[in-house]
Amino acid sequence: MADSKSAGSEVLHTDTNGYSKKSSLSLQEAFLNFRKRRMKELRNSLKAAEREKALVDESCIAILRQKFVDQAKQYLGVPYAKRYHEPGSPHYDSPLFLDCCGLVRRVVRDLKEDLGFDIGRWNQSYQFDTLPIKLDRVEAMKPGDLVFVSAIYYNEKKKKQHHNMVHVEIWLGEGEKTIGARWQRQHVQIHDSYQYVSKSYHSMRYHFRSIETWLKGICRSYCSEHSWASSTHFIPGSRSIFSLDCFEEDEDAEDSESEDKPGGSGGEKPIELTETDGDLCLRDKTVKKGATPTTSARQPRSPIRRMSRKRPSTKPSAPTFYIGGGNGVSLVEGALLGMGWKRTDDRFSTDFTLKWVELKRQINYREFKEGQQLVNHISNINMLTTKIGLLDSLRDYCQLKGRRARPSLTLSEFVPETYKLDLKSEREVFYGTFKDGDVWICKPTGSNQGKGIFLVKNLDKFRLDVEAGVEATLNGRRSRLSSRIVQRYIQSPLLLCGRKFDIRAYLLIAHTTPYVVFYHHGYVRLSLQQYSVTSSELAAHLTNQYVQKRDPLYSDMKEDTVWTFEQLQKYLNANLATAKNLPSDWVFTQFTKQMQHIMLSCFHSVKHKLECRLGFFELLGFDFMIDSEMKVWLIEVNINPALHTNCNGLKQVIPPLVTETLHVVVELFEKSRHRQPLFPISSYSNLQLLHQETGLKCTPSVMSTLHHHVVPETAGGDARCHSDETVQIESQLVA
Structure with missing residues (x-):
């Protein structure tokens, strides 16, 4: 192939005076020069446009702001949406309906001649992405600026919005007042404050955004995650020979001198602003809001290689x-x-x-x-959360404690009489224990939500079923009665309004190296049906929400299936305190203390056996019952406690429990990673510390020895080296 710059080739070019003359440049070199001049023209035109926008009179901006607010006020009283109003109601036949983002969109389109653009059709997430200027405090807000709300819907089937944006309102500039369509069954109105409580979503966060860019005629997305409509202004694409992104000419002294102007060299690419975590960013360099963007000298680049203009971010990525x-x-x-x-x-x-x-x-x-x-599960936590695992662990623990000293709480004092059906010796003991008129309850060892549970009232029939199941298991066939327990049924439970109930409370193992364990109050779960020990309806005997939801009365009475501890205390004070000789705060003192004591016994029964690794944590649900003599019984321990919020009582307990659990777990994890003291813990308020270990752990070999031998009691009362603080916490429960 011939050299493009062959001898004798001549090209006409234009000198600085406009005269054409011959040159010895090749066609390739002449084209590169032309391209270079054309790219400079594009840069200069874009810079001129930016400078022109920057020179907009601030007084005109203020006038336009007020016009924006005044236009929004024209829509006061416009209803939210037709589907939320009954036929014949005043709003049903309204000629116009506006939701929160619809109001903003309508105002912008009304002012499109003033603003110089027409906003896109998308919702508040799109509007959020087109406003790059973040305001970090209320005092910085001006009339017309927007307040966006991000949140998480209670209804998990609800469509998730970009950035979780659920709402937007317009700032009025009068205190904290806003104008917006906030409530579905109401209309556009002025609100005294931008802050509010929603029944549809939680974890609300407020984001303040300036509309300054809109007022200067700029409406484009600044978000790198979501692609909305592209800009209407012409910018050469990446495939264009005039692209400003993919190709950069060498800059020599003559070029820099000829374009020597304040603010950068003639080869500088127009500044593009994007937003990253609230900071306005240049394409090449991040600058905080309020700082002056500056350019830096570039190293010469090859005219042939395609070079990326993006630099790797030095900002650490989010967890x-x-x-x-x-x-x-x-x-x-x-x-x-x-x-x-x-x-x-x-x-x-x-x-x-x-x-x-x-x-x-x-x-x-x-x-x-x-x-x-x-990770939210300890690898061998099943020794506490399966019914057989819990029974074995408590038996071993109480037996060990009994050898060393009289245990403060014996197994029979808080666990109903229980037998394992997969062991012949225990089955025989159960058969001999059963008396006519007894009621026992049979449960699978690893299920929850009341699945597979039934009452045992006829021993002969039950015995035939059990033995047939054992034979099937021995022959390699599955049986519904394998891996089960049978437990004495509490026939005289305490009743609330004639209905059976139980109590859910929580134990959080927030840290295992060393152990840090918390208690969190829970709620009361009630049956919808009146209790009778002879009732054949399972919903009269099992109170969990999974069973109660199947009752035809649930949709109308679900709010009465969950009580808070305050409601329980109020009922006891009004109906049973005198007859049972209970103090007015029994729920929060004696009852809570007994639950915590039982929970600690369960924890101590497995703590030497659990696998402890930095990063393991566990949130457990403990279920208790109270009998007619006000005695507290442990029913079971759940590895995956329900975190649903389908009624008001649950909404008061579950969301703060989850939030505080995660904050405490992460705080302890980060402190351990950086070898910082774990205490004090700043991120908890509702959790109550039950168990804290600050001493060294025994080695795995020593822990293995503890499983098989009686070990002399240490100062802390067990095989780990406790601090005095731990002993004090637990001794208060035992006292």
């Missing part, structure tokens, strides 16, 4: 989290997003900071990175 299953997803997500974390949906990825799942099998413990990751 990521994965949520598996559908239990409490919105609450967990809302709490972590509020902490600045980001969600990933890749369930197979090992590159996460926190994983929250329903089942242990969703966690790959072999790939777990201790000290770098958090």
Whole structure:
């Protein structure tokens, strides 16, 4: 192929005086020069446009702001949406309906001649992305600026918006007043404050955005995550020979001198603003709002190589989290997003900071990175959360305590008489214990939500079923009666308004190296049906929400299936305090103390056996019953306690429980990683500290020895080296 700059080739070019003359430049070189001049013209025209916008009279901006607010006021009284109003009502036949983003869109379109653009059709998420200037305080807000609200819907089936943006209102400039369409069954109105409480979503955060860019005629997305409509202004594309992104000419002394102007060299690319976590950013360099963007000298680049103008971000990426299953997803997500974390949906990825799942099998413990990751299940927690595992652990613990000293709480004092059906010796004891008129309850060892539970009133029939199941198991066939327990039924439970109830409370193992354990109050679960020990309806005997939801009365009476501890105390004071000789605060003193004592006994029964790794934590649901003599019984321990908020009582308890759990777990994790003291803990208020260990742990070999031998009691009362603070916390419960 011939050289493009062959001898004798001549090209006409124009000199600085406009005269054409011959040159010895090749066609290739002449084209590159032409391209260079054309690119400079494009840059200069874009810079001129930016300077022209910057020179807009501020007084005109102020007038336009007020016009924006006044135009919004023209829509006061316009209803939210037709579907929320009954036929024949005043708003049903309204000629116009406006929701929150519809109001903003309508005002902008009314003023499009003044603003110089027509806003897109999308919702508040789009409007948020087109306003890059973040205001960090209320005092900085001006009339017409927008208040955006991000939140998590209680209804997990509700469509999730970009940035979780659920609402927007217009700032009036009169105190904290805003104008907006806030309530579905109402209309556009003036609100005394931008802050409010919603029944549809939680974890609300307010974002203040200036409309300054709109007032200067700029409306485009500044978000790198979401692609909305592209700009109407011409910018050469990446495939254009005049592209400003993919190709940069060498800058020599002559070029720099000829374009030597304040603010940068002639080869400088027009400044593009984007937003990253609230900061306005140049394409090449991040600057905080209020700072002056500056340019830097560039190194010469090859005219042939395609070079990326983006530099790798030096800002650390946000921690990521994965949520598996559908239990409490919105609450967990809302709490972590509020902490600045980001969600990933890749369930197979090992590159996460926190994983929250329903089942242990969703966690790959072999790939777990201790000290770098958090997972919400301890690998062998089943020795506490299955019915047989709990029974075995408590039996071993109470037997060991009995050898060393009289235990403060014996097993029979808080666990109803229980036998394992998979052991012949225990089955025989049960058969001999059963008396006519007895009622026992049979439960599968690893199920929850009341699945597989039934009452045992006829021993002969039950015995035949059990033995047939045992034979089937021996022959390699599955049996519904394998891996089960049978437990004496509490036939005289305390009743509330004639209905059976139980109590859910929470134990949080927030840290395992060393142990830090908390108690969190729960709620009362009531049956919808009147209680009778002879009732054949399972819903009269089992009080959990999974069973109660199947009752035809549930939709009308669901608010009465959950009581708070305050409601329970109020009922006891009004109906039973005198007859039972109870103090007026029995629920929050004697009853809570007994629950905590039982929970600690359960924890101590397994703490030497649990696998302890930095990053393991566990939120457990403990279920209790109170009998007619006001005695407290442990029913079971749940590994995946329900985090639903389908009634008001649950909304008061569950969201703060989840939020505080995550804050405490993360705080302790970060302190351990950085070798900082764990206490004091700043992120908890409702949780109550039950167990704290600050001393060294025994080695695994020593712990293994403890499982089989009686060990002399240490100063802390067990095989770990306790601090005096731990002993004091637990001794207050035992006292």
